[in-house]
Amino acid sequence: MTPKLPRPGRTRSLLLLLLAEIGAMSLWFVSAAILPELTREAQIGPWRAGLLSTAVQLGFVLGAVALALHGTSDRFDPRRVFAASALVASAATMGLLVTPPGGIVQILLRGLTGLCLAGVYPVGMKIAVGWTLRRRGLVVGLLVAALTLGSAAPHGLALLGGADWRITVTLAALLSALAAGLVLMARLGPHHATAPRFDPATLRLAWTDRPLRLAYAGYLCHMWELYAFWAWIGVALTASLTLSGAVDPATTARLTTFVAIGLGGLVCVPAGALADRIGKARVAGAAMGLSGAFALATAAAFGGPPALIIALVIGWGICVIPDSAQFSALVADHAPADRAGSLMTFQTALGFLLTAFTIQTAPLLAAAIGWPVTLAVFGIGPLLGVEAMRRLHRLSRSTAHHH
Structure with missing residues (x-):
């Protein structure tokens, strides 16, 4: 060591x-x-x-x-x-x-x-x-x-x-x-x-252990939205700005995307410090609730005033990521110490497998039904994740009370 x-x-x-x-x-x-x-x-x-x-x-x-x-x-x-x-x-x-x-x-x-x-x-x-x-x-x-x-x-x-x-x-x-x-x-x-080698039997805990199952559920709801947003918000914003007659929509969308994703990254730091104080599930649930709300608001404002849609996208970008770190930390907290590495790796693999589906289908969905509905679909995941985090926080408080 x-x-x-x-x-x-x-x-x-x-x-x-x-x-x-x-x-x-x-x-x-x-x-x-x-x-x-x-x-x-x-x-x-x-x-x-x-x-x-x-x-x-x-x-x-x-x-x-x-x-x-x-x-x-x-x-x-x-x-x-x-x-x-x-x-x-x-x-x-x-x-x-x-x-x-x-x-x-x-x-x-x-x-x-x-x-x-x-x-x-x-x-x-x-x-x-x-x-x-x-x-x-x-x-x-x-x-x-x-x-x-x-x-x-x-x-x-x-x-x-x-x-x-x-x-x-x-x-x-x-x-x-x-x-x-x-x-x-x-x-x-x-x-x-060093941690032990990957043990397939460990994966059963992701389903049989309730706190781990809720942490996984929250993470998957979060990943439903996150990478689809990161990959396609620039394209969607360009379409919205073009519709509203903005000058040079592509450059404006690119700059807005850079700012939105970057500010979200910076907010991860105070969010992490807050999670250590008031609870990781509480911070993750709050971030997902805000993110889902911004998704629906962005969808509703699509094609509207450029300043409004830009502000909503930046707000969405700020709220879409601060919960991310807390799902890994929650697994590390609730998993047996000698299996936490394997369970975090499996959680990550499942989440990114889901993102492959959402990233691939987003432009096809947008071509079929338009970007506003597609952006609203992005918001479904985090809004469902709020409930998983509410249950996990209640379970954690109940466990701590009994101890």
Whole structure:
């Protein structure tokens, strides 16, 4: 076990980890950010457009399950796993520059990127929780904030790249390569420990243990909305601004998407600190209630005054993510200590498998029934999740009272 480091060592290592997380996760939504330019160049239809983003989600699910089965981050130094994953993902992204836009090779390269990012996000979480036991809500909140800022980054890079999508791709790939170097400079915390290999029997607990079942239910309701929002809100907002006659709708939508996702990431930090004080289920439930309300309001305001729709999208972006960290922390709190890693990995894999469905169907649904109804459908998940969190909070209070 690593000896306990003084506070500066912890702060420096966590800062390096967070910067590395932002850099590597900037690859996630590259294809969504450059879609307008790709479509103009190659006339990509809704199905292919969906596949470019869906491939990342499916790759991530495969990667997460494979890493869990192999116990990779427990057998090897997790910093090296993170760095190797970030480098391969960077190379796969650079491959987009020399392959036909929207073609099968690009879709496969996006799948490989998702596969590698499974060695970034869950592994980063493992490194982060090694630094604390009592402040896990805050530390995981910081990591999700970094993931969110990384997810927003391609929209910002696309503003820098302008009409040339290849600049956006190159900048994101370079950020991921830089991330590999940064994470190797971090140190492991005093609570870093190896966990057992993935045990399929553990998965039964996700159904038979009521607190875990409710934590899983809340997470799946949250994931129903989250990545569909992140992947498609820029496209939906462009459509709304075009309908209302706004000037340069694509650039405005891109900037708004960057701000909305980025601010949501920043809110994860105070939300995590609050969750450690008043309860993770309470914070998660409140965030989902607000997020679902913003989804319905955005749907109702679609095509209306540009200032209103922009404000609603930013509000939605702020509320859509702060609950995310708390679902992992809730599983860690309620699972047996020696099985928490496997249960968190399985939870993540199920959630991202669901996002593959929602990301792929969103543009098809929008083409069939329009963006307003599609955006309202996004809001169904979090509104159902509020009830799961209400029950979990009541159960936790009842258990604490009996003890």
